[in-house]
Amino acid sequence: MTITQLYYVLAVAENKNFTLAAEKCFVTQPTLSMQIQKLEDELGILIFDRSKKPIQLTEIGQKIVSQAKNIVNESGRIKDIVDQQKGYIGGEFKLGIIPTIMPTLLPMFLNNFIKKYPKLKLIIEEQNTEDIILKLKNGHLDAAIAATPLEDDHIKEMVLYYEPFVAYIPENHHNFGKEKIDIQDLDIDDILLLQDGHCFRDGILNLCKTQHDSKSPNFQLESGSFETLIKLADEGLGTTLLPYLHTLDLREKDKIKLRHFNDPAPARQVSLIYPKSELKLHIIEALRSTIAGVVKGAIAFHNVQIISPISKSTKA
Incomplete structure (x- = not known):
């Protein structure tokens, strides 16, 4: 029995196809099949x-795959x-990064990090949570940056910073005249949301509690970008909420x-997450240190209320 054989078994178990597994392992299909x-x-x-079809694990095969994951992970520790x-x-x-964090955080630390560690080949993927x-559980990512807590027993979380929610309120809106707002001022029927699948959207849904019976709006729109939501808000179609770092690059007008929230401000907790196997932990710590060094000058909020990124339906 070899580590390579176990690695091939895991590839077939994941892809449910010998040919596809061989491609992922960069070997020929006959070689992979022969070893298994x-x-x-x-x-x-x-x-x-x-x-x-597709190929399925036998009952004993399921137990072998479970143990093989442990062995392959532990072999990587050497x-x-x-x-x-x-x-x-x-x-x-x-490294994986969720879409609502990638555009603002990545430019803040990437240049510093690759200059400090030139021997490291950093491969970055934008993925939803x-x-x-x-991918973390299957070993296809070493770590990721996401909103937490995720309440997953297989994932460890290393908090990087807390990022407050900020309301974007157009001039014709009844909340525009307020210097600061409260959570109770929000109406979910009035807020333009990101598309389903974004954890920032789930955070807003968890935050908002409609203060009256929900009306049926004459349109429903969800977008994949904050820029689109801002433009729609400016057209008088509602308000939206933004992560604090995203507001730094807005035009002065x-x-x-x-509008910031009164304390404690609702915020999302942003963390480095990684498998419990803790492989490459020294690189994860180097990444954490670099990010903390650049973010601490941009975010100095302490009195915040962490809003869960997990949808209520998922938690239930």
Whole structure:
């Protein structure tokens, strides 16, 4: 039995296809199939039921895959231990970032980080939270930056900062004249939202409690970008909420439409998240240190109320 054989088994279990698994492992399909066959012969069992389409794990195969994940993860610790002992930060590191954080946070730290650690090949993917969690569990990401807490027993969270929600209120809106607003001033029927799948959207839904019976609006719109929501708000179609860092780059004429919340301000908790295996933890810590160094000058809010990014339906 070899680590490589177990790695191939995990690839087939995930992709449910020998050809696709071989492509992901950068080997030929006959090579991958032969190695898995050798392992099955050695153990005297079948890991996969090849008669089904797509390929399914046998009952014993499910138990083997569960143990194989532990073994492959633990084998990765050996190189990790050596790298940490040497203080070496290099090789490949795959980082996921959710869409509502990527545009504002990435430019703040990326240049500093790659200059400080030139031997590290940083591969960055923009993914929603659900896909990030799946990729972390399957070993396709080393870490990610997302809104937390996620309440997932398989994921560890390292808090980076707390980012307040800021209301964008056009001049013709009844809340425009207020210097600051309260959560009770919000009406979910009046707020333009991001598309389903964005955790920032779920945070707003968790934050807002409609103060009266919901009306049926004459239109319903959800967008994938804050810029579109801002333009629609300016057209008098409602208000929207923005993450604080996103407001820093607004034009001065748009900044007068921003309204902060009275303390404790609703905020999202932004964290580095990574698998409980804690592989490449020294690189994760280097990333945390770099981000903390640049963000602390931009965000100095302390009295905040953390709003969960998990949709209420998911929590229930």
